[in-house]
Amino acid sequence: xxxxxxxxxxxxxxxxxxxxxxxxxxxxxxxxxxxxxxxxxxxxxxxxxxxxxxxxxxxxxxxxxxxxxxxxxxxxxxxxxxxxxxxxxxxxxxxxxxxxxxxxxxxxxxxxxxxxxxxxxxxxxxxxxxxxxxxxxxxxxxxxxxxxxxxxxxxxxxxxxxxxxxxxxx
Amino acid sequence: xxxxxxxxxxxxxxxxxxxxxxxxxxxxxxxxxxxxxxxxxxxxxxxxxxxxxxxxxxxxxxxxxxxxxxxxxxxxxxxxxxxxxxxxxxxxxxxxxxxxxxxxxxxxxxxxxxxxxxxxxxxxxxxxxxxxxxxxxxxxxxxxxxxxxxxxxxxxxxxxxxxxxxxxxxxxxxxxxxxxxxxxxxxxxxxxxxxxxxxxxxxxxxxxxxxxxxxxxxxxxxxxxxxxxxxxxxxxxxxxxxxxxxxxxxxxxxxxxxxxxxxxxxxxx
Numbered sequence: 001x002x003x004x005x006x007x008x009x010x011x012x013x014x015x016x017x018x019x020x021x022x023x024x025x026x027x028x029x030x031x032x033x034x035x036x037x038x039x040x041x042x043x044x045x046x047x048x049x050x051x052x053x054x055x056x057x058x059x060x061x062x063x064x065x066x067x068x069x070x071x072x073x074x075x076x077x078x079x080x081x082x083x084x085x086x087x088x089x090x091x092x093x094x095x096x097x098x099x100x101x102x103x104x105x106x107x108x109x110x111x112x113x114x115x116x117x118x119x120x121x122x123x124x125x126x127x128x129x130x131x132x133x134x135x136x137x138x139x140x141x142x143x144x145x146x147x148x149x150x151x152x153x154x155x156x157x158x159x160x161x162x163x164x165x166x167x168x169x170x
Numbered sequence: 171x172x173x174x175x176x177x178x179x180x181x182x183x184x185x186x187x188x189x190x191x192x193x194x195x196x197x198x199x200x201x202x203x204x205x206x207x208x209x210x211x212x213x214x215x216x217x218x219x220x221x222x223x224x225x226x227x228x229x230x231x232x233x234x235x236x237x238x239x240x241x242x243x244x245x246x247x248x249x250x251x252x253x254x255x256x257x258x259x260x261x262x263x264x265x266x267x268x269x270x271x272x273x274x275x276x277x278x279x280x281x282x283x284x285x286x287x288x289x290x291x292x293x294x295x296x297x298x299x300x301x302x303x304x305x306x307x308x309x310x311x312x313x314x315x316x317x318x319x320x321x322x323x324x325x326x327x328x329x330x331x332x333x334x335x336x337x338x339x340x341x342x343x344x345x346x347x348x349x350x351x352x353x354x355x356x357x358x359x360x361x362x363x364x365x366x367x368x369x370x371x372x373x374x375x376x377x378x379x380x381x382x383x384x385x386x387x388x389x390x391x392x393x394x395x396x397x398x399x400x401x402x403x404x405x406x407x408x409x410x411x412x413x414x415x416x417x418x419x420x421x422x423x424x425x426x427x428x429x430x431x432x433x434x435x436x437x438x439x
Contacts, residue, residue, distance in 0.1 A: 071206035077437050080205060081348065085325045136438075 026162030239266020
């Protein structure tokens with residue numbers, strides 16, 4: 001019994017040692033007469049622009065007269081093309097409601113979904129945002145996998161996205 | 171206008187896209203890439219010089235055929251034909267790619283009767299019974315004209331994109347609903363289902379009214395019938411090719427005119 005507990009303890013502590021990926025997505029305050037929260041997709045693409053991991057998709061969940069918010073998901077053009085149209089929504093652990101203005105943290109651990117299947121290589125973090133009666137913006141941050149050293153990477157949006165940061169900790 | 175005049179006007183309108191001074195025939199879908207759970211599109215259909223402005227005559231919907239993602243026929247809804255355009259809706263009940271096409275195929279005959287010119291337009295089946303065999307100065311030509319577009323709900327597929335085997339057609343190498351600015355798309359031209367080499371193709375971007383030139387992209391199909399286009403910008407494009415051959419269905423017809431017009435949507439990166 002004691003051995004068993006020790007085993008569980010080991011299992012539960014081991015992820016702390018694992019490499020992790022921290023992402024911050026800033027949704028900027030936009031002075032607009034009619035403001036709607038943006039649809040946002042966050043994913044990792046490989047060298048062929050294929051989706052290696054879906055990290056987050058935020059879209060309107062409420063059913064409206066025009067149907068659920070999925071009607072406008074295709075406006076996340078690159079995400080829809082690379083991944084969305086192949087998915088059945090909602091995507092467990094990935095899709096969720098739109099987010100308000102501010103900084104939004106995402107944290108993922110190596111060896112666990114959605115990073116578990118990431119093979120060694122060069123990748124890009126992609127963040128795409130589109131806003132009803134607003135614009136569309138897509139940012140990319142290149143990085144290598146697996147994580148060999150602590151790195152702080154970022155990109156700055158001009159319109160629909162603010163600061164995007166990618167923190168890699170081995 | 172008398173009924174005869176009306177019929178003649180319709181025949182001329184239908185024949186126009188096949189003549190040398192062709193007006194452009196087109197179908198313009200409201201969207202081509204859809205993600206909704208219960209998607210609908212609406213489509214404008216017209217014949218005009220300016221893309222995509224309905225300012226000449228409507229494209230008639232008598233020979234509209236919509237093929238669903240599983241290859242089965244889909245009905246158009248809310249069809250209407252006005253002065254300058256026809257419109258209809260399509261309910262995309264099954265996920266996948268739809269082919270929306272107006273195919274006008276038939277025979278044209280001219281001859282003289284009692285010194286007066288006579289004109290006739292109709293199907294291959296009716297030709298023998300409606301056009302006198304011994305008509306003087308009889309001239310007959312055949313035509314197959316296809317005007318089409320593609321739309322995709324959810325995941326694209328290729329079932330509806332297979333060749334009908336009749337006339338001038340385009341089949342995808344690049345899926346027609348996966349087109350992005352700056353990227354190259356490749357398509358294959360077929361005549362009667364076989365690769366069609368050496369055909370001149372023009373691709374014209376939308377918005378002619380607001381610029382000085384057509385800005386057409388010209389290309390020619392290679393030995394395998396392949397053409398490639400690198401999209402200079404996002405927007406709607408009209409792709410067209412026409413040709414003629416002697417593969418007619420009736421002995422009296424000396425030549426067969428073939429035309430193909432396709433509306434494509436290119437999305438921004």
